[in-house]
Amino acid sequence: MDFISDAIVNIGLWLERLLVSAGLAPQAAALVMTIVGTVVVAFFPLLIVVFLIWMYRKASARIGGRLGPNSSGTWAGPGGIVQPIADVIKMFTKEDIRPLGIDPVPYNLAPIIVVASAVMVWAVVPFGKGPRMIGADLGIGLFYIMAFSSASLVAFLMAGWSSNNKYSTVSAFRATAQLLGYEIPQLVAVLCVVVVAGSLRMSAIVDAQQDVILLIALPLPALIFLLASYAEIGSRPFELLECESELVAGYQTEYSGMRWGMFYVGEFMGAVAVSALFATVFLGGWRGPFVDSFPVLGTLWLVLKILFMLLVWTFFQMTLPRLRIDQMLAFNWKFLVPLSLVLLCVLAPLNHWLVRALPGSDYVWARTGILLAANVLVFLGTWAVVAIAERRRTVRPRQVEVSA
Amino acid sequence: MTTTILFLLFALVTLAGAIGTVTERKLFHAALWMLLSFFGVAALYVLLEAPFFAAVQLFIYMGAIGILIIFALMLTRGSMREGGPYLNDQWWLVALLAVVLLVVVGWLLWQQYGSVMAVHAVDEGSLVQLGRVLSEQDGYALPFEVASVLLVMALIGAVTIVRER
Numbered sequence: 001m002d003f004i005s006d007a008i009v010n011i012g013l014w015l016e017r018l019l020v021s022a023g024l025a026p027q028a029a030a031l032v033m034t035i036v037g038t039v040v041v042a043f044f045p046l047l048i049v050v051f052l053i054w055m056y057r058k059a060s061a062r063i064g065g066r067l068g069p070n071s072s073g074t075w076a077g078p079g080g081i082v083q084p085i086a087d088v089i090k091m092f093t094k095e096d097i098r099p100l101g102i103d104p105v106p107y108n109l110a111p112i113i114v115v116a117s118a119v120m121v122w123a124v125v126p127f128g129k130g131p132r133m134i135g136a137d138l139g140i141g142l143f144y145i146m147a148f149s150s151a152s153l154v155a156f157l158m159a160g161w162s163s164n165n166k167y168s169t170v171s172a173f174r175a176t177a178q179l180l181g182y183e184i185p186q187l188v189a190v191l192c193v194v195v196v197a198g199s200l201r202m203s204a205i206v207d208a209q210q211d212v213i214l215l216i217a218l219p220l221p222a223l224i225f226l227l228a229s230y231a232e233i234g235s236r237p238f239e240l241l242e243c244e245s246e247l248v249a250g251y252q253t254e255y256s257g258m259r260w261g262m263f264y265v266g267e268f269m270g271a272v273a274v275s276a277l278f279a280t281v282f283l284g285g286w287r288g289p290f291v292d293s294f295p296v297l298g299t300l301w302l303v304l305k306i307l308f309m310l311l312v313w314t315f316f317q318m319t320l321p322r323l324r325i326d327q328m329l330a331f332n333w334k335f336l337v338p339l340s341l342v343l344l345c346v347l348a349p350l351n352h353w354l355v356r357a358l359p360g361s362d363y364v365w366a367r368t369g370i371l372l373a374a375n376v377l378v379f380l381g382t383w384a385v386v387a388i389a390e391r392r393r394t395v396r397p398r399q400v401e402v403s404a
Numbered sequence: 405m406t407t408t409i410l411f412l413l414f415a416l417v418t419l420a421g422a423i424g425t426v427t428e429r430k431l432f433h434a435a436l437w438m439l440l441s442f443f444g445v446a447a448l449y450v451l452l453e454a455p456f457f458a459a460v461q462l463f464i465y466m467g468a469i470g471i472l473i474i475f476a477l478m479l480t481r482g483s484m485r486e487g488g489p490y491l492n493d494q495w496w497l498v499a500l501l502a503v504v505l506l507v508v509v510g511w512l513l514w515q516q517y518g519s520v521m522a523v524h525a526v527d528e529g530s531l532v533q534l535g536r537v538l539s540e541q542d543g544y545a546l547p548f549e550v551a552s553v554l555l556v557m558a559l560i561g562a563v564t565i566v567r568e569r
Contacts, residue, residue, distance in 0.1 A: 105436075139455065139456075140459050140531065143463070146459075146463060150463055150466065150467030153471055154467075154471065157474055161432060161478065172478075173475075173478070176475050180468070180471065
């Protein structure tokens with residue numbers, strides 16, 4: 001029973017003991033276990049992506065009033081759940097077309113960087129309680145994620161520029177404007193979390209949500225973070241990097257076969273990474289019912305929260321129209337950036353005072369309630385400002401004097 | 405032992421990136437070499453057990469400055485073509501300046517430290533310390549604020565220049 005209640009950690013310990021008893025030096029056994037852990041963590045997003053592609057097809061079909069993959073009883077399995085694997089095999093066997101006039105090194109490097117930057121995020125995501133359930137519990141955890149998510153911009157620029165195609169280059173320009181711009185509200189929203197949780201360390205942020213998740217205390221930063229993150233990975237409503245009706249397929253126009261497949265997988269992996277980050281930072285990560293007596297449940301809760309956030313992502317993808325480029329820029333610079341800065345200026349001193357005035361875990365609900373009230377006040381203030389600006393902008397019909 | 409091998413590897417990456425930056429004929433490739441060099445420096449910070457500076461190096465230098473340089477290159481006329489001649493007639497002056505800089509900085513470092521230093525681990529506590537030093541009155545609050553005022557001035561200046569009248 002004890003073995004099962006913390007199964008993942010115990011399997012790791014058992015394997016390590018097995019290696020030592022087989023004659024390996026303890027340091028070598030620890031190194032082997034580190035490598036095994038790294039491989040498992042790096043393949044976890046790929047596994048989720050294969051499932052996510054099926055879930056995405058199923059959910060988007062339902063939203064469109066269709067059934068989606070449904071060929072039960074054939075090779076595709078119940079509800080077509082094996083279909084993504086057939087897709088992967090098809091992708092591997094496709095002809096590798098390389099257009100003339102490309103810039104080979106950046107062209108080939110770009111898809112690799114996209115996937116690598118999405119995988120790197122998982123090194124600091126805690127899958128459960130204790131130091132054995134997290135790749136590297138860095139003191140700068142959240143900042144590490146922000147730093148690596150900016151690497152995908154380099155990849156988009158390389159892909160767009162090296163393809164030697166007008167549409168790809170325009171897409172690269174747009175990527176710069178969009179990804180650099182939305183990094184600011186994303187970072188400030190994350191700063192609000194850091195202020196309240198009191199640490200950049202991912203495990204400490206999860207521990208800060210022991211009694212109540214941060215989504216309740218910080219609903220507005222959560223919303224800003226979600227929107228800015230969707231812009232960062234270029235999904236709808238901010239799908240301006242690859243909008244079919246304007247740019248063919250944007251930076252991926254000249255890619256085919258497995259390289260295009262890597263961009264495709266990279267896009268889904270970005271969505272999974274954003275969902276995992278949101279689940280960890282705002283939804284309490286691996287915390288859930290019975291997790292103290294059965295630590296192995298932590299991984300299950302985390303996966304369930306990630307899948308829920310992926311369903312939210314699918315709804316965003318299927319129900320929202322694409323913004324125009326000027327609307328995208330205006331929404332960021334005239335709305336999200338000022339709002340996030342105001343939020344930080346309100347929440348940081350308020351939280352500083354709250355921690356002094358109502359310390360300890362007895363008052364955690366009181367602190368959460370006051371922070372929530374501050375969020376609501378800022379939201380109402382924003383509403384008022386936007387309403388006034390809108391009223392001023394609408395042109396009043398001028399009175400025309402008609403001479404008799 | 406492992407640290408030495410890793411140091412040599414990443415020092416090689418950094419130097420290769422730097423050499424590639426100055427010898428590459430295509431401007432876009434030169435910028436990519438520079439990003440590689442920045443990445444090598446970030447890895448060296450990790451080896452020095454200063455993860456915060458490594459992340460800052462990635463975030464600011466690769467994610468922002470490198471991208472802005474590439475963006476400026478894309479707006480430059482003829483940036484897709486092979487570049488012109490390697491050197492112009494001021495090469496000896498620049499070479500002289502580079503050698504002088506190397507000697508002065510190297511000499512200063514030698515004077516200050518003399519030999520190889522032990523690595524002091526930079527943990528979360530010292531991150532808190534860094535923040536405190538930057539925001540306290542008897543720390544570096546004034547230079548910090550002056551730097552931010554400078555950035556705001558640059559921002560307002562840029563807006564003023566591009567504003568339509």
